[in-house]
Amino acid sequence: MLYHLTLHLARSKAYPEGSSKFGYEITAPLDAAGMLDAAEWKEKRALCRVRRFWGDEIDRHGYLIHRPGGSGGATWAIDYDPERAIDDEAGYRLNKHRFAVGEYVSIQDEDDELHTFQVVEARPIEAAEKV
Numbered sequence: 001m002l003y004h005l006t007l008h009l010a011r012s013k014a015y016p017e018g019s020s021k022f023g024y025e026i027t028a029p030l031d032a033a034g035m036l037d038a039a040e041w042k043e044k045r046a047l048c049r050v051r052r053f054w055g056d057e058i059d060r061h062g063y064l065i066h067r068p069g070g071s072g073g074a075t076w077a078i079d080y081d082p083e084r085a086i087d088d089e090a091g092y093r094l095n096k097h098r099f100a101v102g103e104y105v106s107i108q109d110e111d112d113e114l115h116t117f118q119v120v121e122a123r124p125i126e127a128a129e130k131v
Contacts, residue, residue, distance in 0.1 A: 006119070007023045020120075024053070035095070036076060045063070062088065064076065
């Protein structure tokens, strides 16, 4: 089932309380345990979109992608430009993390900085919303 996920920047030195001004909105398939579902992603990859919001910067829009290899046999990443061979942002062991409210996940940005985010929303998307 596809889910709408919202991630906010977690606590860090620069943001001791975290920040809702930095994060991602992701449409992704999750299994019953709240883990990314690669089999469903294959069927619905065109619907697996990402919006990155980062303070005063212009929002970036891309796709959640899945590639073989990496930790645990799979790599999840965010691709903002399908014409480029290099993925823009890589998830850190996203195949091993639950996407449930309160959980933490990490994403490495284009500048190779690893940021930790907290899942603040994980709601199923109804069939009517997918259109």
